[in-house]
Amino acid sequence: MVSVKDIPGASGLTKEQLLAMYQKMALARAVGERERMLNRLGKGPFAVTGEGQEAAQVGVAFALRPGQDWIVPYYRDIGVALTIGQTPRDLLLAHLFRAEDISGGGRNMPSHFSDPKLRIVSTSACVGTQIPHAVGIALASKLRKLDEVTATFFGDGATSTGDWHESMNFAGIHKLPVIFVCEQNWYAISVPWRKQAAVESVASRAEGYGFPGVSVDGNDVLAVYRVAKQAMSRARDGEGPTLIEAVTYRLVPHTSDDDDRRYRSREEVEEWKKKDPLIRFSAWIEEHGIADHSDLERIQEKIAQEVDEASEYAEQAPVAEPESALRHVYVEEEEVV
Amino acid sequence: MxxxxxxxxxxxxxxxxxxxxxxxxxxxxxxxxxxxxxxxxxxxxxxxxxxxxxxxxxxxxxxxxxxxxxxxxxxxxxxxxxxxxxxxxxxxxxxxxxxxxxxxxxxxxxxxxxxxxxxxxxxxxxxxxxxxxxxxxxxxxxxxxxxxxxxxxxxxxxxxxxxxxxxxxxxxxxxxxxxxxxxPDEDYTVPIGKAEIKREGSDMTLVTYGLMTHHSLKAAETVQDEDGLSVEVIDLRTVSPWDREAVLASVEKTGKVLIVYEDNLTGGFGAEVAATIAQDAFDHLDGPVTRVASPDVPIAPFAGPLEEYLLPNPEKIASAIRDLAAY
Structure with missing residues (x-):
């Protein structure tokens, strides 16, 4: 495990970059919380968010080149989407299924990200099915000799699927420029890791596919960033894939329809709250004199304002015309180039 | 060529x-x-x-x-x-x-x-x-x-x-x-979603695709020679989207329709063809919309005689044509 104490500095990041990293994490937290609140208010029928996993998400995404590298996320990756360039407005428009929602105009569920201009690929709710897509995208980059890396994200649950195994194997054979990011939060909804696998570490499985697996403290954003940078270098140098296991915890239930009290103790959740990645990073920032408490409070205030505005905008935005549900089953003629 | x-x-x-x-x-x-x-x-x-x-x-x-x-x-x-x-x-x-x-x-x-x-x-x-x-x-x-x-x-x-x-x-x-x-030596395409009338006829429309096209054409030849029946054989070529217009136009002309597919009967694609004809060509029908397909078993045993027993063939198709023609 790599942890913050092993990091000599800030991985070469500037003060502005470090604060931007903090801002993305805090923004992801705020958007997740807002989506759950809108759900409780009866405005959004469903919420799936990733509070607690922000360091894993933002740390990796910060190492990617928005619009150049490909993102194949899963439904908890609010921090990834925001770091790559989506806005709270984008995500709340999806949450409230508005016509303007870039991910699908209200067709797909919230947090099922898609944004073609940012190369965030449309996500389904099937666990693990996106992983072969990432491998295929990376294969295309290699065939076309393009300087592109594909990062795909998934939870520990996905590592039980055939698609995960088949994709890791395929990527290893062809030394594809792809980064597999497991956000190890220890539960596939309610099923704990010990009932999902007989091994301790997801990362150890990479050996069977012929490329490195790295386990990292997924609540330490700088540690995550550092291993993601290394994975990026490997991918760009033609050395092939890396599996990153970012060990973290989901501080909230699986979705708005889940009651996590049925399968995990409050004590366990409280223990992980002490390791909250946002609190840890803000402490690190203050400790190293990157910014003081009032600076961070100002960032938080701006985020609250931005999320309020996005929320208000999304609430008044129209839903698509019902009959538009018949469109886009097939590529329509005018779309063919 | x-x-x-x-x-x-x-x-x-x-x-x-x-x-x-x-x-x-x-x-x-x-x-x-x-x-x-x-x-x-x-x-x-x-x-x-x-x-x-x-x-x-x-x-x-x-x-x-x-x-x-x-x-x-x-x-x-x-x-x-x-x-x-x-x-x-x-x-x-x-x-x-x-x-x-x-x-x-x-x-x-x-x-x-x-x-x-x-x-x-x-x-x-x-x-x-x-x-x-x-x-x-x-x-x-x-x-x-x-x-x-x-x-x-x-x-x-x-x-x-x-x-x-x-x-x-x-x-x-x-x-x-x-x-x-x-x-042809030169580049050509066949459009997706267009059926082809592989044999023209006036007594009955036979809708099929895949290998059954060959069997159906053989059956149509047999009943022409032996019974004087004129069967129009339509090869759908594409099942999605499928050429409803071509099928409906032929049924309007002949008044009878036999649907032949190799898949087992229940929920096979021919069921969709049958439902469409029943709804959209009802006034033109002069007999029951009829299907020939494999029976509902988990398909094709290895043993030749068992496999042959299950699958539609020219003889079974010809027999179904005669039955429907006599209706």
Whole structure:
């Protein structure tokens, strides 16, 4: 495990970059919380968010080149989407299924990200099915000799699927420029890791596919960033894939329809709250004199304002015309180039 | 013009398209060595291992990776070695390939062809004989082609490769080398979604596709010679989208319709054809909409006599034509 104490500095990041990293994490937290609140208010029928996993998400995404590298996320990756360039407005428009929602105009569920201009690929709710897509995208980059890396994200649950195994194997054979990011939060909804696998570490499985697996403290954003940078270098140098296991915890239930009290103790959740990645990073920032408490409070205030505005905008935005549900089953003629 | 078998025509279609557009790749099990049916013979030598790519034995990943590649500027042809082995890829096909365009509100598209040899009659047993068109014809977002002749196979495969949507391209194994047909030297396509009247007639419409086209034409010839019955044989060629207009126009002319398919009866694609005719051509019907299909057993035992007993053949079709004609 790599942890913050092993990091000599800030991985070469500037003060502005470090604060931007903090801002993305805090923004992801705020958007997740807002989506759950809108759900409780009866405005959004469903919420799936990733509070607690922000360091894993933002740390990796910060190492990617928005619009150049490909993102194949899963439904908890609010921090990834925001770091790559989506806005709270984008995500709340999806949450409230508005016509303007870039991910699908209200067709797909919230947090099922898609944004073609940012190369965030449309996500389904099937666990693990996106992983072969990432491998295929990376294969295309290699065939076309393009300087592109594909990062795909998934939870520990996905590592039980055939698609995960088949994709890791395929990527290893062809030394594809792809980064597999497991956000190890220890539960596939309610099923704990010990009932999902007989091994301790997801990362150890990479050996069977012929490329490195790295386990990292997924609540330490700088540690995550550092291993993601290394994975990026490997991918760009033609050395092939890396599996990153970012060990973290989901501080909230699986979705708005889940009651996590049925399968995990409050004590366990409280223990992980002490390791909250946002609190840890803000402490690190203050400790190293990157910014003081009032600076961070100002960032938080701006985020609250931005999320309020996005929320208000999304609430008044129209839903698509019902009959538009018949469109886009097939590529329509005018779309063919 | 040269005479080609269907499998040669399929190979020629891939060869010519890959020559025309270097975005096209073929990927699948054993495709590099020419494939178990020799459909990709010579492609590795011409295009190299990156464009004629042998894959691990993992159908879901073959289709899933092909979907991904199609999102990033490649036009993949994913080969399923046998249609019966394609089921591990079912989730990728229906949840991902078919829905990507719809769920993203038209912002992503999956220009992908999935080729699969299908059908019975070759002693393939329960796992090399299946008809799978009904599964995929049920799924909006997919196009499904079932070819039976060299000319149609080549023209439709070219159309499938040039189509911006995911297309399931089903090649009947028994039709691969059943007959030879003159194929034009120049480039041509056959449109997706257009049926062809393979034999004109006035007493009855026979709607079919795939290998059953050949059996139906033989049956139509027999009843013409022996009973003086004039049967119009329509080869759908594409089951999704299918050519309702051609079928309805023929039924309006003849007043009777026999639907012939190799798949087992219940929920087979012919059921959809029958329902459409019953609803939209009711006033023109002069007899019950009738189907000939395989019985509802899990398809094609290995033993020849058992397999032959189950499958529709020219004699069974001719008998059904006579019964319906007498109604």
């Amino acid at each position: 040269a005479e080609k078998t269907m499998v040669e025509a399929i190979r020629d279609a891939m060869f010519e398209e890959m020559k025309r557009d270097d975005r096209i790749i073929l990927m699948g099990e054993d495709v590099g060595s020419g494939g178990v049916f020799r459909a990709s013979e010579g492609l590795l030598d011409e295009f190299g291992p990156e464009r004629c790519m042998d894959t691990p034995l993992a159908e879901s990943c073959i289709v899933g990776a092909a979907i991904g590649a199609s999102l990033n500027g490649i036009l993949p042809i994913a080969e399923m070695q046998f249609a019966s082995f394609s089921h591990p890829a079912f989730d990728q096909i229906i949840s991902e390939a078919a829905r990507m365009h719809y769920r993203s509100n038209g912002t992503w598209s999956v220009p992908l062809v999935i080729r699969a040899p299908y059908g019975a009659g070759i002693h393939g047993g329960p796992y090399h004989s299946q008809s799978i068109e009904a599964f995929y014809a049920h799924v909006p977002g997919l196009k499904v082609i079932c070819v039976a002749t060299p000319y149609d196979a080549k023209g439709l495969l070219k159309s499938a490769i040039r189509d911006p949507n995911p297309v399931i391209f089903l090649e009947h194994k028994k039709a691969y080398r059943l007959s030879r047909q003159e194929i």
